[in-house]
Amino acid sequence: MSHIAKSRLTQAQLDAHWMAYSGNRQFKKDPRIITAASGKYYTDLDGRKIFDGLSGLWTCGLGHSVPAINEAVAEQVKTLDYSPAFQYGHEKSFLLAEQITEFMPEGLNRIFFTGSGSESVDTALKIARAYWRKKGMGTKTKFIGRAKGYHGSSISGFSVGGIPANRTLYGQGLESYHLPHTQAPGTEFTKGMAEQGKERADDLLNLIMMHDASNIAAVIVEPMSGSAGVIVPPQGYLQRLREICDQHNILLIFDEVITAFGRMGAKTGAEAFGVTPDIMTTAKQVTNGVIPMGAVAFKQEIYDTFMEHGGPDYLLEAPHGYTYSAHPIACAAGLASLGEIKRQGLIERVNNMSAAWGDSVHQLKEADSMVTDIRNFGFAAGISIAPIDGEPAKRPFQIAMAMWDKGYYVRYGADTIQLAPPFTTEPAEIDSLINALGEAIKQTE
Template sequence: MSSSASAASSQAATNNLEAFWMPYTANRQFKQNPRMFVGAKDMHYTTADGRQVLDGTAGLWCCNAGHGRPKIVEAVQNQVAEMDYAPAFQMGHPKAFELAARLTAMMPSPLDHVFFTNSGSESVDTALKIALGYQRSIGQGTRTRFIGRERGYHGTGFGGISVGGIVANRKQFGNMLNGVDHLPHTHDLSRNAFSRGEPKNGAEYAEELIRLVQLHDASTIAAVIVEPVAGSTGVLIPPVGYLKRLREICDQNGILLIFDEVITGFGRLGTPFAVDYFDVIPDMVTTAKGITSGVIPMGAVFCAKKIYDAFMDGPDHLIELFHGYTYSGHPIACAAALATLDTYEEEGLLTRAASLAQYWEDGLHSLKDCPNVIDIRNLGLIGAIELTPIDGAPTKRAFSAFLKAYDDGILIRTTGDIIALSPPLIISEAQIDELFGKLRTVLNAID
């Protein structure tokens, strides 16, 4: 084969969209009319045809500091040159310990230990395994059951989809973890439609945990896991008092409480974590996404001191927890995370959403009069617009809105017939106006 023919063959291969099986994507639809981003800076993506698209979703709930932030970029570049990888098993490197210390300093006591992962899915499976190991370590080995929640999203590992409650994430895969039950979700459209902030009705949904304790017996339940704000299912805000009541019931029955803060962590609600916003301290917190502002994959599980201490028994030369990942505390991820924390601190981003929350809320709820809108929900810099489904074609109306929004220069996210919004924390009031102005045009245009 000639060099020119070889080059042509190589070009054809790299331009073949079929090779990549895309995640959570309508692959056939996308490959007929691809939507390609080729650059990103601050609040905007650049498309392959040179258009600017305002990021209304922080990438995928993750780019909290925006895109292409200089300090994070420089930290990654420097770390690659200094040391690309260090093993995490029986070895360490300084940045992992520095990062762990800085992260735990952000959390209220007793959440003073952190275990590094590479994603939210890994964080959830890690927390579930730690919960089982903890109960066995304290002589409660019968506690093997987990309680999740309907419409909950906890990643895509088998543990995560087992405790999760989004049907589409579960139905294709058959058997999952045994011994899992679910609380009802808190979405109550009849009583709470168009609530601003935390809904007033629904705290009583937490009482269902008592029923599950009575059904299974507390001695069989290891942990309850919930998202403080359920994000991927369409932004379900907890009713006033709901999370505090869950904490009380768990305490009364010796059950660990796990908050999945992969979405709410790192400033999304106007506080560093939902733990701070709701003033409820769980036994573990799972995080990812905003920990590096989406620059490098990373996650972390915060654990209470009592959990860590329960494992620190037996001869000190033996491994206490037989769990971990090749890339736990990866040097480049740690460098990115440290620079991300610096950026958050220097620009006040972990609390900036609080100053924008009212402006965001007013702009979002101004869309109440648009066609097909049946609910609007918000908290911090998160929002959702729920649409009436098309008879016989669920999800199609919101997906049509997603496609038109992209053409009109804004990036939104849809789940079912719900539009979800979670912009980078650097968004300005003028950009909030632009986002909702264009979204009004979109909603008025779709059938």
Template sequence: MNDQLDAYWMPFTANRQFKQAPRLISRAEGMHFWTPEGRKVLDGVAGLWCVNAGHARPKIVEAIRAQAAEMDFAPPFNMGHPKQFELAERLVKLTPPGLSKVFYTNSGSESVDTALKIALAYHRVRGEGQRTRLIGRERGYHGVNFGGISVGGMVANRKMFGAMLAGVDHIRHTHDTRNLFTRGQPEHGADLADDLERLVALHDASTIAAVIVEPVAGSTGVLIPPKGYLERLRAICDKHGILLIFDEVITGFGRLGSPFAATHFGVTPDLMTVAKGLTNGCVPMGAVFASQKIHDAFMTGPEHLIEFFHGYTYSGHPLACAAALGTLDTYADEGLLTRGAKMAATFENVVHSLRDHPNVIDVRNIGLVGGIELKPIDGQPGKRAFSVFLDCWEKGVLIRTTGDTIALSPPLIIENQHIDQIIGTISDALKRAA
């Protein structure tokens, strides 16, 4: 093992394997990374679902540089700086009507825990403090803080960490083998939302605070919501007074060809978490969008007292706000929040061209998100996809794998030749791995 690599314990990484054959990147611009040796690598995953506008965008770079020189930090409690308020006003112009309040965090994981706390506290301040139960979904991913892994449903992220939050339950996931090789939203499975009624019958609605789902599940392997599923989930929550939380850390800011998945599907949640594309991945930042009704429920009692005892040292950090404003300018200049809709048909056709390749057992897509699921090697789950990942890396394309699913989420500036290169490289790797 290289001694210069020894001190760093890497996240979500096979550390021993990596340090025997490091994959280092040292520069990025546009659609590409470069290795320290100068090898060019096409970014097929927008960094980690976050660099939606591509790398090293001038307005974002300059906004961060200028802000660092002007003011490096401002205390967020009982103080504010202008960019926090400017950014919030611009963000709520993009959200679905009704989501008119913004609470800043520093990551998707923090956004999820913040939304869960808002949901619990909301019921408390309005006199229904017995609503303490939180409902997640099997195969859900909501970051890695204790709240997120509790409502999450990915076993490897949960099994090592004890009992987690009490009073959490899960509805069924939406993967249905009747929908294999569907293009876009699947036909079958709207009735899976009715699983929430099962938990209402078990626990009683009066004990349930909120349900949290990803509109499109990303890290579990790109699961697209069946037609009518999100609408039915919204209706059941309304019927029982349960808050609906959308985790849009991955789907937010243009990934589906609309500003948000809530916009895309025409279903508005009560709370919505974002991060990643908020700053184009340049400075860590997240946010929770809340409805006016939820916010106003807290605005009672003496005006000099804190209404919600929650926040972070770096909430609305000046550099993060500057990066986010530069990101929104870049999205607006190039129409990136809707560009995915223009590229979606091409992307869909090329991704589905892999359906007859060796060991491909499903292909899923929506907007500029693609999932290619591979048949696992007996007794070695995840190894087949990981071998394809390594092969593509050596051939100059960065993809992401989760289990035995290849996940694609390229920057929204992608052109046809980039799509062809990504899919062509995966095609060749699948054939070599057979």
């Protein structure tokens, strides 16, 4: 019996849904339908247990169906299902904002709520531009991103993003320029941060020389590039970016939609790599993926600038926000999710297990000659796969499908396989995941 028949979905129903970031034509020939999730496992139409090797989409570090989150959401639905986001408030948004600041580096203590990572990036970029206008420097409008960077799917996100497949179809975006990525030749199969490559940050000086700091609002980078395949910064690189931005009066934005709240074995990527940005975008793990939500952390000076130049106190200091900003149910989920991360000591657990995780992942170097690079940090890893001429994404797709058949969900993107297991993953589960991936790579064309 086909998966279409088992799912009781008609072809018309399948066709009605234009799926996000999916090969719709291939998927709808033989749908991979997930029916349930619990702990570290999904269940598919056949009743098979599928190990979640990417924590959802980098979202579910606590695993699935977490009782504390389920109970918090259920109680919130019964108590206050929705509250207007503009001009009125509810208690949990303020409680969650304070809770988030406890995870932030010192000074990032003003939280703006969004509905997703893409909205968080859009918020950060808009506020960066507005900040300079409030400061009387309205020419500072340009942005600098980085090659292989991913900053969501909004028009601003793809503009500062640096993954070609996400940009070329859509034409002109915001005026933005790009630093080179940090995946340097000679650093293949490095465990953690490479010793060489810091000098790549100095390319920012060339862009500043070309466009002048008086025209540049912000530099935005992921501390660790996740969607491009876990590209880890070299030692000293982020510190050098911070130094250059300070020297030239440019804001530094860290996109931590993937790296915040434990994935790096630290509260944030900023903490893990020892650099504090002016603005930090977050989402995903803030609610453990249960309810869409994002949050942007700003340093107090940015917030104070808006308050001081806001006019009469009944006026809007920043005309920006979303219908679902600080949604009550999302706030309840966020409080429970961050509470469980602290209660279970999961950041410390990830930090303690990250070396063993890296050792296990790097065993794949011996799996097959088509493995051309492996990168890891915290509980994340990217494996580069030698491309077929003209079809760089084909082998990763084949490997991911073989893994699904074996009972493992992993992410494939461009020429990489990406792994990010739940924070509670046990050593035996890591071994099982890596062994299965080694077999899947060997059986691929």
